[in-house]
Each structure stands twice: as C-alpha cells, then as structure tokens.
Amino acid sequence: MTLTGPAQAAREVHGAGPVPAIEGRSPWRLAWARLRRDPVAVGSATVLVLLAAMALAAPAIAHATGHGPDDQYHDVGLTTAGLPVGPSHRFLLGTDNLGRDILVRVAYGARISLLVGVTATLLATVAGVVVGLVAGYVGGVVDVVLARTMDVVLSFPYLLFAIALVSVFHPTLAISIFVIAFFSWAAMGRIVRGQTLSIREKEYIEAAWSVGSGTLRVMFVEVLPNLVAPVIVLATLLVPTAIVFEATLSFLGLGVAPPTPTWGGMLSDSLSFYRVAWWFPLFPGLALLATTLAFNLLGDSVRDALDPGG
Amino acid sequence: MLRFLARRAFFGLLVLWIVSVSVFVLFFVTPHDPAKTIAGRLATPQTVALVNHRLGLDRPLLAQYGSFVWRLLHGDLGYSYYSSAPVRELLVSRLPVTASLALGAAVLWLLVGVGAGVVAARRPRSLVDTGSTLLVLTGLSMPTFLVGLLLIYFLFFRLHLAGVDLFPASGYVPLTQDPAGWARHLLLPWATLALVTAATYSRLTRSSLLEVLGEDYIRTARSKGLSEPRVVYRHGLRSAITPVVTQLGIDLGTLLGGVIVTEQIFGLPGLGQLAWQSVTTQDLPVIIGTVLVASVFIVVANLLVDLGYALLDPRVRPS
Amino acid sequence: MAQRASGSGEVLLRLENVVKHFPVGHGIFPGRDTDAVRAVDGVSLEVHRGETLGLVGETGCGKSTLARCATRLHTLTAGRVIFDGHDISTLSRRQLRPYRRELQMIFQDPYGSLNPHRRVGSIIGDPLAVHGIAEGAARKRQVQELMELVGLNPEHYNRFPAEFSGGQRQRIGVARALALHPKLIVCDEPVSALDVSIRAQIINLLADLQRELDLTYLFISHDLSVVRHVSDRVAVMYLGRLVEVAPAAELYWRPRHPYSGALLSAVPVPDPDLAGRRERIILAGDVPSPVHPPPGCRFHPRCPKARRRCVDEEPALVPRDRDGAEHATACHFPVESVEDLVHAHPTIDQPDREPLTGPRRMARSTR
Numbered sequence: 001m002t003l004t005g006p007a008q009a010a011r012e013v014h015g016a017g018p019v020p021a022i023e024g025r026s027p028w029r030l031a032w033a034r035l036r037r038d039p040v041a042v043g044s045a046t047v048l049v050l051l052a053a054m055a056l057a058a059p060a061i062a063h064a065t066g067h068g069p070d071d072q073y074h075d076v077g078l079t080t081a082g083l084p085v086g087p088s089h090r091f092l093l094g095t096d097n098l099g100r101d102i103l104v105r106v107a108y109g110a111r112i113s114l115l116v117g118v119t120a121t122l123l124a125t126v127a128g129v130v131v132g133l134v135a136g137y138v139g140g141v142v143d144v145v146l147a148r149t150m151d152v153v154l155s156f157p158y159l160l161f162a163i164a165l166v167s168v169f170h171p172t173l174a175i176s177i178f179v180i181a182f183f184s185w186a187a188m189g190r191i192v193r194g195q196t197l198s199i200r201e202k203e204y205i206e207a208a209w210s211v212g213s214g215t216l217r218v219m220f221v222e223v224l225p226n227l228v229a230p231v232i233v234l235a236t237l238l239v240p241t242a243i244v245f246e247a248t249l250s251f252l253g254l255g256v257a258p259p260t261p262t263w264g265g266m267l268s269d270s271l272s273f274y275r276v277a278w279w280f281p282l283f284p285g286l287a288l289l290a291t292t293l294a295f296n297l298l299g300d301s302v303r304d305a306l307d308p309g310g
Numbered sequence: 311m312l313r314f315l316a317r318r319a320f321f322g323l324l325v326l327w328i329v330s331v332s333v334f335v336l337f338f339v340t341p342h343d344p345a346k347t348i349a350g351r352l353a354t355p356q357t358v359a360l361v362n363h364r365l366g367l368d369r370p371l372l373a374q375y376g377s378f379v380w381r382l383l384h385g386d387l388g389y390s391y392y393s394s395a396p397v398r399e400l401l402v403s404r405l406p407v408t409a410s411l412a413l414g415a416a417v418l419w420l421l422v423g424v425g426a427g428v429v430a431a432r433r434p435r436s437l438v439d440t441g442s443t444l445l446v447l448t449g450l451s452m453p454t455f456l457v458g459l460l461l462i463y464f465l466f467f468r469l470h471l472a473g474v475d476l477f478p479a480s481g482y483v484p485l486t487q488d489p490a491g492w493a494r495h496l497l498l499p500w501a502t503l504a505l506v507t508a509a510t511y512s513r514l515t516r517s518s519l520l521e522v523l524g525e526d527y528i529r530t531a532r533s534k535g536l537s538e539p540r541v542v543y544r545h546g547l548r549s550a551i552t553p554v555v556t557q558l559g560i561d562l563g564t565l566l567g568g569v570i571v572t573e574q575i576f577g578l579p580g581l582g583q584l585a586w587q588s589v590t591t592q593d594l595p596v597i598i599g600t601v602l603v604a605s606v607f608i609v610v611a612n613l614l615v616d617l618g619y620a621l622l623d624p625r626v627r628p629s
Numbered sequence: 630m631a632q633r634a635s636g637s638g639e640v641l642l643r644l645e646n647v648v649k650h651f652p653v654g655h656g657i658f659p660g661r662d663t664d665a666v667r668a669v670d671g672v673s674l675e676v677h678r679g680e681t682l683g684l685v686g687e688t689g690c691g692k693s694t695l696a697r698c699a700t701r702l703h704t705l706t707a708g709r710v711i712f713d714g715h716d717i718s719t720l721s722r723r724q725l726r727p728y729r730r731e732l733q734m735i736f737q738d739p740y741g742s743l744n745p746h747r748r749v750g751s752i753i754g755d756p757l758a759v760h761g762i763a764e765g766a767a768r769k770r771q772v773q774e775l776m777e778l779v780g781l782n783p784e785h786y787n788r789f790p791a792e793f794s795g796g797q798r799q800r801i802g803v804a805r806a807l808a809l810h811p812k813l814i815v816c817d818e819p820v821s822a823l824d825v826s827i828r829a830q831i832i833n834l835l836a837d838l839q840r841e842l843d844l845t846y847l848f849i850s851h852d853l854s855v856v857r858h859v860s861d862r863v864a865v866m867y868l869g870r871l872v873e874v875a876p877a878a879e880l881y882w883r884p885r886h887p888y889s890g891a892l893l894s895a896v897p898v899p900d901p902d903l904a905g906r907r908e909r910i911i912l913a914g915d916v917p918s919p920v921h922p923p924p925g926c927r928f929h930p931r932c933p934k935a936r937r938r939c940v941d942e943e944p945a946l947v948p949r950d951r952d953g954a955e956h957a958t959a960c961h962f963p964v965e966s967v968e969d970l971v972h973a974h975p976t977i978d979q980p981d982r983e984p985l986t987g988p989r990r991m992a993r994s995t996r
Contacts, residue, residue, distance in 0.1 A: 025789070027789065208755070213755070
C-alpha cells in the first residue's frame with residue numbers, strides 16, 4: 001500500500017528505523033499547568049510547604065531558641081502569679097500554663113498532625129483503592145462481601161468507637177494512625193468501587209478483553225490510570241479530616257500521650273486559661289486552621305484542575 | 311419494594327450485631343479490670359474476686375455474651391458498673407438533651423447552609439460565590455471544639471466582660487421547665503454545631519443546584535417567561551434538594567447518637583457526655599449501651615433515607 | 630438451518646444455533662424462572678475465508694450481541710462457535726487467549742473504545758505486549774509500521790487519544806486490531822459514529838487492508854448503503870434471528886423477505902426525483918420486546934402480508950422457490966418480484982397478533 005501524506009513524510013525524513021515520537025500532551029501535564037496558574041492552589045501549597053518546613057525544623061527551632069518542647073520555665077516562663085507569659089522577645093509566641101515555649105511546641109505539634117494525617121490517609125487510600133478496585137471489577141460474590149463490609153464500617157459511630165478503641169489500648173502514635181485509617185478507608189473504597197463500576201462498562205475495557213488481556217492486566221493497566229484523578233482529589237480532602245480527627249482525639253486526651261505536644265492537646269490545656277492568656281489557644285488554633293484550610297483549598301483546586309468542566 | 315426493605319432491615323440488624331460483638335470483644339481482649347477499678351485501690355484480692363463474681367465477669371466469654379444478648383432482647387441493658395443505675399434509664403434521661411442539641415442545630419444549619427448554597431448557585435463564580443466558598447471551606451476545616459472555643463471566647467467571655475450576659479457557656483435547662491432558659495443555654499452549642507455542619511450543606515446545595523439549573527427543563531422554564539426566583543425555587547430547588555435531604559437524614563442519625571465534643575465543651579449532660587464518661591471509667595455496660603444506641607440511630611436513619619430516596623425518586627426503586 | 634457451503638472457500642467462522650439471553654429482574658436466586666432478554670435467539674451462519682459478510686438490522690435486533698458472541702466476549706447461553714475448525718464455544722478466557730491472535734474486533738465508538746489515559750502507541754502495542762510478541766524498540770517499530778499502514782503519522786506514537794479526530798481514532802482501533810495479524814476481524818458498526826465524509830475513508834482503508842493482508846470481515850451495520858458497498862454476502866437480522874441471507878447484489882436487487890424489502894425501501898436515495906417517485910413500505914408499529922418475542926414468525930405483527938400460517942409456524946431459513954443455494958429466506962410467503970408490498974394488507978386480524986410494544990433496554994452483560 002502506498003503511504004500517503006504525513007506517514008510518507010515521516011518515513012522520508014527518518015528512514016527505516018523507529019520514528020522518534022513527538023511528546024503528547026498528557027492529561028496530567030494539562031492538569032498540572034492549570035494547577036500552577038491557580039492562585040489559590042499556589043497559596044495553599046505554599047502554606048503547606050511552610051508548615052512542613054516548620055515541622056521538619058522543629059528541633060532546629062528548639063535549638064535556636066534554646067527551649068526544648070517539654071522544658072518548663074517556671075521562673076521566666078510564668079508570671080509571679082504562676083500564669084503564662086505573653087509573646088515577648090524571649091518567648092516569641094508566649095508560654096503555656098507550665099511555662100513551656102509555645103512556638104517550639106507548635107512546631108513539634110505540627111509533626112504529629114502532619115505525620116498522623118498524611119500517614120493515616122495514605123494507609124486508608126491504599127486499602128480503599130485495593131478493596132474498591134477488586135470489588136468493582138471482579139463483581140459477583142466478592143463485590144457483595146466487600147461492599148457490605150464497607151457499608152458496615154461506614155455505619156459505625158466513628159468518634160465513639162475511636163474513643164473506645166483508643167482508651168482501651170493506651171494511646172500511642174501508631175494507635176492514632178491506625179484508628180483514623182480504619183475509619184477512613186471505607187469512604188475511599190466506596191468511591192473507588194463506584195468509579196470502577198462505571199469504568200468497567202466502557203468500550204475500551206471490552207477492547208482490552210478482546211485483545212486477550214487478563215484480569216490483573218486490565219485492572220492495573222486499563223482501570224487504575226482512570227482512577228488516579230478521583231483518588232488524588234479524595235485523598236487530598238481526606239488528609240484534613242484525618243488531621244481534625246487526630247486533633248479531636250488529642251483534645252479529648254486520647255491522642256499521643258503527654259508531654260508530647262499536640263495541637264489538640266494544647267487547645268485542651270488552654271481551656272482553663274484563655275481568659276488570661278489569649279495566645280495560648282490562638283497559635284495552636286491558628287496552626288490547625290491554616291493546615292486544614294490549606295489542604296481543603298488545595299483539594300478543591302486539584303479537583304478543578306483535573307476536571308475543569310466546572 | 312417490600313423485599314428491598316426487608317433486605318435493608320436485615321442488613322441493619324447485621325450491622326448492629328457486629329457492632330455489639332466488636333465492643334464486647336474490645337473490652338475482653340484487653341488488659342483492664344473493671345472489678346479492680348470498682349473495688350477501689352485498697353481492696354484485697356478477695357474483694358476484687360468477689361466483685362468479679364458478682365458482676366459475672368468470671369464466667370466464660372460466650373456465656374457472658376449470651377446472657378447479654380438475651381437481656382438485650384428483653385430491653386434490659388444492664389446496670390452501670392459505676393453508678394449502679396440501670397443503663398436504660400441513663401440513656402433515656404440523656405436523650406432529650408442530645409436531641410435538643412441535634413435538632414435545633416439542624417434547623418440552624420439548614421437555614422444557613424442551604425441559604426448560602428442557593429445564593430452561591432445563583433451567581434456562580436461571582437464575588438459572592440467565591441467569598442462564601444472561602445467561608446465555607448474555613449468552616450469545614452475547623453474542628454468542632456475549635457469553633458466552640460471561639461464562640462465561647464467571643465460570645466461569652468467578651469460579652470461577659472462588657473457586662474452582657476446573654477449566652478451562658480455551659481449547663482442545660484430542660485425545655486419543659488423553662489423554654490427561654492432552654493434556648494439560651496443551647497444557643498452557643500447550636501451555633502457551634504451548625505457552623506461546622508452548614509459548610510457541608512452549603513457546598514452540597516450549591517453543586518446540586520448548579521447541576522439542576524443547567525438542565526434543559528430549567529432553560530425551558532425560563533424561556534416560557536417564568537420569573538427567576540420562581541424558576542430557582544419552585545423548579546430548581548425541588549430537584550436539587552434530594553441529596554440534601556439524604557445527607558440530613560444521615561447526619562441526624564449520626565448526631566443523635568451523641569455529640570461528644572460539643573456536649574463536653576458546653577457541659578451538656580447528653581448521650582455524648584455519657585459516652586465519654588463511661589469510656590474514662592471503663593463502665594462497660596454503659597459503653598455498650600451508648601454505642602448500641604448510636605448505631606441504632608445510624609442504621610434507622612440510613613434505612614429511612616433509603617426509603618425516602620426510593621419514594622422521592624421513582625427511578626431509584628428496584629423493580 | 631445452516632447455510633450450505635458455496636464451495637467458494639473454506640469456512641473460517643461458523644455459528645451454529647447461537648443463543649444469548651440476558652436475565653432480567655431481581656430474583657434473589659438468579660437463574661430461576663426469571664424473564665430474559667433474548668438478544669440472540671438461534672443464529673447460524675458461516676463466514677468464508679477472504680469474504681466480507683455483512684450483517685444488517687435495526688437497532689436492538691441483536692447484531693452487536695452476536696458480534697460479541699462470535700468473538701467470545703460473551704459466554705453463550707447455547708449453541709456453538711467454531712473458528713477455523715476449532716470449537717471455541719465454551720473455552721475459558723485463558724484457553725481463548727491463543728485464538729485472540731486470529732480473531733479480532735473493531736469497535737463502534739471512536740471515543741469510547743480507546744483508553745483516554747493511555748498513549749496511542751501503548752494502546753496499539755497492547756496486543757503485542759499481552760501475547761509477548763515484541764518488547765521495547767522492536768515493539769515500537771512494529772507499532773509504528775501499523776500506524777503507517779492505517780494512515781497515521783508514526784511520530785504521534787506518544788500522543789493521547791484526545792488529540793486525534795474521530796476518523797483517526799477509528800484508524801487507531803483498526804491498527805490495534807491488526808497488530809496480531811488476525812485472520813478474521815469482526816467490525817461492529819465501525820463507521821456509524823463518524824461523519825459521512827470520513828466514512829468513505831475508513832471503508833476504503835478496510836477494503837485496502839483486506840486485499841493486502843488477506844483478511845476476512847464480518848461487517849455489522851444498520852446502514853444498508855454502507856453494507857452494500859463492502860459486502861460479498863449479506864445477512865439480515867430481526868429480533869434475534871436471521872431472516873434472509875444472500876449474495877449482496879441479489880439481496881439488493883431482489884429481496885425475498887418482506888422485512889428486507891422494507892429496510893431497503895427506506896434507504897435514502899440521493900437523487901431527489903427518484904426519491905420523490907419511490908414508494909416506501911411502511912411497517913406497522915415498533916419492534917416488539919425481545920423479552921417476549923411474538924410466536925411463529927417474529928415479524929408477523931408488522932408484516933404487510935402476514936397470514937394465519939405465519940402465527941402458527943416459524944419459517945426456516947432455507948432457499949425458497951427457485952432461488953439459488955446461496956440465497957436463504959425465512960418466510961412462508963416470500964416476496965415475488967411482481968408483488969407490491971406498499972399496498973399489501975395482512976389477512977389476519979389485529980387481536981391475533983402480539984401487542985405492539987417498544988423495545989426494552991437490554992440488561993448489561995455480566996462477565
């Protein structure tokens with residue numbers, strides 16, 4: 001068959017070997033470009049980067065100020081009445097009821113919040129994607145069992161159960177992460193299952209079968225790439241939920257054991273002192289708010305970037 | 311239809327059963343000892359053993375669970391280890407508080423949330439829309455206790471300093487006793503709960519309404535010359551309201567089981583506070599009772615939502 | 630009711646009484662006395678090596694389902710599929726794998742049949758990867774050759790489907806189908822979703838490829854003019870059964886089945902004068918529900934010349950009167966050349982016939 005047009009031209013230029021390929025504009029690249037142009041996305045990403053930096057640099061901050069996160073300064077950190085001291089050049093964000101440096105504690109608290117939030121979400125995402133993908137694709141009895149399991153998990157009274165769980169096993173970091181992940185994976189799984197079910201009906205899946213692709217290959221090569229977008233969006237929006245969950249647990253005294261600083265714990269401690277020490281709840285509260293707000297805004301922007309349909 | 315209901319009901323019972331087993335297992339796999347706690351720190355081993363026996367904790371696990379289920383089916387939830395009061399009474403006495411909180415907040419968040427959502431949907435991508443989206447996201451991002459703290463600080467403390475004593479920061483007054491006092495004490499808790507939840511409803515309403523307003527039949531209505539408010543409210547909102555109703559059902563179901571954080575902050579003696587107390591004192595019968603009650607509410611709410619959905623939208627009905 | 634071999638070539642694909650039903654309804658115990666959509670209800674046909682067999686029918690007659698039965702994308706409810714002498718009717722997916730190399734499919738929807746998140750080179754090279762035929766640079770070379778073969782620029786190897794037009798996407802689909810050098814390709818409405826001006830290009834491409842690569846086609850479409858252009862023989866399908874099979878020229882010149890005649894009379898004619906003079910055979914009512922097909926001849930409720938026998942007895946698909954062995958019709962009273970169907974009237978009463986109901990949506994297949 002005689003070659004015509006562009007095919008012929010390409011052959012003439014490149015000869016008989018493989019033709020170098022022009023890079024395509026993948027949907028990812030387009031989404032990334034949209035994201036970069038979005039001021040809200042850039043802003044929230046910046047905030048998160050700063051927070052992460054603060055968390056990582058917590059020991060450095062402690063070193064720079066000379067105050068450890070658990071060091072109590074009864075002499076300079078408390079007033080003569082034994083009340084916290086406000087922001088000053090020595091304690092940039094003031095002290096808490098035990099004379100501890102709030103700046104340093106907020107920085108260390110960031111570690112806990114970010115660590116728990118991100119790790120729990122990652123675990124939940126992996127579990128949710130695997131279960132949802134298998135349930136949606138394989139169908140049949142497997143789907144019924146898995147979907148019902150997810151429904152059961154989603155029917156549990158979360159906080160109540162989490163409290164019960166955490167109080168029984170003495171609160172540690174790992175427990176917090178596990179509990180939060182346990183109650184988040186089903187939300188991800190349900191979404192993934194729904195998406196998989198609708199993807200499964202598409203013609204390109206049929207085409208993959210007609211070519212001879214097996215179950216695993218279709219799941220990972222055909223279905224999974226189409227799941228990445230909704231999964232990323234949901235994961236970004238699950239992180240703040242996890243962070244709030246952790247803060248609530250810490251607030252109730254069930255998070256990581258004191259004296260490890262957590263934002264929720266600090267807020268809880270500040271309850272009795274807010275009248276006389278406005279800085280005590282303000283800074284951890286602000287940090288918490290900034291973190292969750294940034295994640296939520298970023299998640300929204302990511303969703304818009306991946307699906308600009310509005 | 312009947313088959314559908316039966317299936318959902320059966321499933322609901324299954325969930326309740328699993329929840330009860332989970333809680334039970336939780337407290338027996340773990341190294342704790344309510345008998346010791348109750349007997350007191352100075353008790354001798356014999357006393358502890360006696361308490362153990364009296365509570366029936368030395369019987370084999372299956373027997374304990376069996377008798378538990380038996381009593382449950384007769385409506386007997388046991389007695390609190392801590393206060394020796396019947397669990398059922400405790401639950402019943404606390405329910406009105408939680409219900410007042412949840413239902414009142416619901417009215418508030420519906421007004422605010424749906425209202426904000428409608429406003430935003432009518433002018434998409436305008437300043438109003440972006441502004442309210444930002445507010446909404448802020449609300450979504452805040453944990454309940456933070457909102458509560460802020461409200462206490464500004465609306466109670468500050469006003470108190472200024473001599474105005476409008477919103478008390480804690481305590482509960484039963485409705486039957488003093489309606490005005492009841493409302494006053496609940497205002498801040500309502501606001502707390504409502505602000506956090508309104509955010510979700512605002513987004514939901516906005517996106518749902520936007521989608522509906524894009525439909526062809528809305529365009530037809532407009533082209534027929536119907537006034538804009540009529541189009542939006544009578545035609546648009548009617549269809550868009552379905553997911554909101556669904557969410558409302560689910561949220562109410564969840565909240566009726568106990569609003570732990572809010573009740574804690576404002577000192578309201580509701581189911582949430584009871585749950586919290588029971589966990590700290592490891593009062594097993596009460597824990598099981600509160601968890602079960604919460605699960606029942608969730609399951610029933612889900613069932614009602616499914617039913618309502620099937621009634622509202624004939625397309626959903628399994629034929 | 631097998632089509633007798635014409636002797637012109639060996640049989641590459643044989644369908645024997647293929648049946649495919651989709652259960653409908655929500656029985657808790659599936660398989661127990663539930664209604665079923667009888668999408669394909671006993672179809673037998675043969676495809677000879679080197680020919681193009683066209684399969685026409687209205688939407689909902691079951692042709693797409695039949696296509697998927699032939700390629701074993703569905704499991705058969707009953708009947709046999711014999712490909713190149715091998716019975717592939719009940720093989721498992723793993724056992725079917727080697728046959729996939731010889732039996733391929735081109736899909737209808739250029740927008741749905743390509744994974745939007747995969748690059749085109751990867752899509753076309755998929756068969757090569759699955760069957761372990763070529764890796765790395767060798768695979769890329771083969772894919773680019775295929776791209777050239779179907780008229781695509783090989784430099785676009787890394788592009789995504791979204792960057793191509795509808796016609797180009799169909800070419801990608803064709804390239805994918807050709808990757809394994811199959812013997813038979815089932816084309817399921819390959820041009821129906823394309824603009825009219827593009828259709829000719831794709832059809833010509835398919836014809837060129839058939840000549841060059843010695844392909845056999847089972848070409849499915851609802852568009853009679855397209856089918857006429859490409860087919861050697863044509864089969865007409867209605868409500869899950871074949872009603873007529875004949876060499877293309879003969880079918881278009883002298884359709885024997887009333888349904889074929891009606892279909893042909895509805896084909897748009899470009900010449901406005903001719904179109905004005907032509908009389909259409911209008912069929913009464915809609916296609917009946919595939920869940921409860923009419924008794925006897927399935928077409929009798931809409932047939933302009935139905936008689937008592939048509940309700941009582943189902944006609945067999947065999948050559949009638951003096952037709953050649955190649956031309957089979959499933960009708961008790963095939964149309965004569967002098968007959969005027971436009972003004973014909975059935976001789977049975979309305980109450981005797983099946984109620985005229987619209988087509989039901991088919992249940993989705995479960996795999």
